Amino acid sequence: MLDATSRARLPARPGVGYKPQHFADILADAGPVAWLEIHAENYMGDGGRPLAQLRHLAERFPISVHGVGLSIGGEGPLDPDHLARLKHLCGWLDPASFSEHLAWSTHEGAFLNDLLPLPYTEATLARVAAHVAQVQDRIGRRMLLENPSTYLDFTESEMGEIDFLAEIARRTGCGLLLDVNNVFVSCTNRQTDPAGYIDRFPHDRVGEIHLGGHDAGRDDAGAALLIDSHGREVADPVWHLYEQTVRLGGARPTLIEWDNDVPGWATLAAEAGRAARILDPAAA
Amino acid sequence: MTPQGQFRAALLDPDLPVPSGLTGPAGRPARRRFDIYRNNVTASLTEALRQSFPVVRALVGEEFFIALAIAHLRAYPPASPLLMFYGQDMPAFLESFPAARALGYLPDVARLELALRQSYHAADADALDPDRLRALAPETFLAARLRLAPAVRLLRSDWPVLSIWRANMRGAAPPRDRTAEDILITRTEFDPEPQLLPPGAASFLTALIGGATVGTALDHAGAFDLTATLSLLLADGAITDLITD
Incomplete structure (x- = not known):
């Protein structure tokens, strides 16, 4: 019912995070890239080049709106001004998908520009579910909620991340965005098994997959500590997890995320091509 | 906490x-x-x-x-x-x-950079056809109000802030004297451009932006080059509408 107004769905093919420096390349030859994702907050100005480019691209490609500033995991209420801006953007653009993160970024009016972690408890579950329901109600469409990359745990957590996400999806009807790189980063950082995470994930809820690059470091004890940097190619172990994901859950719209040290279009299109071959081996 | x-x-x-x-x-x-x-x-x-x-x-x-x-x-x-x-x-x-x-000029340089950023993201607007302005009888013109584009910004500084900006962004020669500068930002399509206003024009524009008629705005201003100021506004699409009561 919530999806009734949307024109299009994302195709089960590769997409990329849109960067303005690729505008001309995309229009000339998008290659294997079948859809584009934008960060909602970058298109909340009143006019000018960003909105003109977006209107142009939206005539040619399905667009996914990915929010990074809603702070759905925040202790406080959602920002009504920001909800209004999202509603406005989703209203005129009519995107094929809207997604946000299981994380918080704003506290008492200060926006910290990072996807910050929260403990998984009955109390936080109730709060996040209420926020997701409020977002879906306000913007009038079903949203996807993304699993985070995390670097630490909370001693008060009472349940695992998958149970937490699945229960939010059950209570609100939202879909899930499975970020396979985040799975690899978080499981490595928690010293748990990423393949087991993919095995147990509720794939029937997944509306979109994210793939991105990470950096490697060490924690206080010298253990591997991966950082979700979105600044390089997708790592080989993440491609393997992605193959496992497609085997279990079937082909899903798959985004290549590359937000820092953004490469030329050919490099990004090549990453999308690698995803395309996994999504549809017959076409490769 | x-x-x-x-x-x-x-x-x-x-x-x-x-x-x-x-x-x-x-x-x-x-x-x-x-x-x-x-x-x-x-x-x-x-x-x-x-x-x-x-x-x-x-x-x-x-x-x-x-x-x-x-x-x-x-x-x-x-x-x-x-x-x-x-x-x-x-x-x-x-x-x-x-x-x-x-x-001492840094805060005003920061103000100019903020104004350029705001102008970049401001709403689009169609420019006024200059012939509409030229066709007006003088008394109608004086009684008219001019609506400026959402991307227009006005900045007045006690420092040569535009010259400092141009020296850093466009390789122009750095200013030698501490002269005050009034700056108008316009955006013809997507890229805001800061320009130096003729001396005295800023008071006139401030009054216009505040909703004054052309006549009242002229009363607020001292001597300044009205023709040059209007040409600048029209050339860059800074005027979007003309309201005659």
Whole structure:
């Protein structure tokens, strides 16, 4: 019912995070890239080049709106001004998908520009579910909620991340965005098994997959500590997890995320091509 | 303090201990793990300020700017997730930042850079056909109100701020004297352009922007070159409408 107004769905093919420096390349030859994702907050100005480019691209490609500033995991209420801006953007653009993160970024009016972690408890579950329901109600469409990359745990957590996400999806009807790189980063950082995470994930809820690059470091004890940097190619172990994901859950719209040290279009299109071959081996 | 309040405070203050209740695998300490979040917040907000203030950055040097940006983001974290508008408090912050006080023009340079950013994201508008203005009888013109484009910004400075901006962004010669400059920002399509206003024109434009009729605005202004000012406005599509009662 919530999806009734949307024109299009994302195709089960590769997409990329849109960067303005690729505008001309995309229009000339998008290659294997079948859809584009934008960060909602970058298109909340009143006019000018960003909105003109977006209107142009939206005539040619399905667009996914990915929010990074809603702070759905925040202790406080959602920002009504920001909800209004999202509603406005989703209203005129009519995107094929809207997604946000299981994380918080704003506290008492200060926006910290990072996807910050929260403990998984009955109390936080109730709060996040209420926020997701409020977002879906306000913007009038079903949203996807993304699993985070995390670097630490909370001693008060009472349940695992998958149970937490699945229960939010059950209570609100939202879909899930499975970020396979985040799975690899978080499981490595928690010293748990990423393949087991993919095995147990509720794939029937997944509306979109994210793939991105990470950096490697060490924690206080010298253990591997991966950082979700979105600044390089997708790592080989993440491609393997992605193959496992497609085997279990079937082909899903798959985004290549590359937000820092953004490469030329050919490099990004090549990453999308690698995803395309996994999504549809017959076409490769 | 709530758990997220504690988390936020420690993110913005490296001297505070890691919040309680955080852990690495097998109950090991999470200090370096928490520092990843600290670093993400500081680095990403510093980068947002670097992008917003290229000329301030060029004037003070990269190293000083990063110290300045970190002090600024700790005192004034963004008030909204629209990072393209982050830095509204930078001019006031520069006025109060002791190490920057010797460069008295810095706050106005920051104001110019903020105004350019606002202009870039302002709503689009169609320019007025200049013939509509030319066709008016003098008394109708004086009684008319002019609506300016949403991307227009006016900035008055006691410093040669546009000359400083041009020296850094366009390789122009740096100003030799401390002359006041009035600056008009217009946006013909997508790229805002700051221009020097003829002396005295700023008072006229301030009155027009405030909704005054052309006649009243002229009364507010001293002697200035009206023809040159109107040509500049019309050439760059800065006037979008003409209201005659």
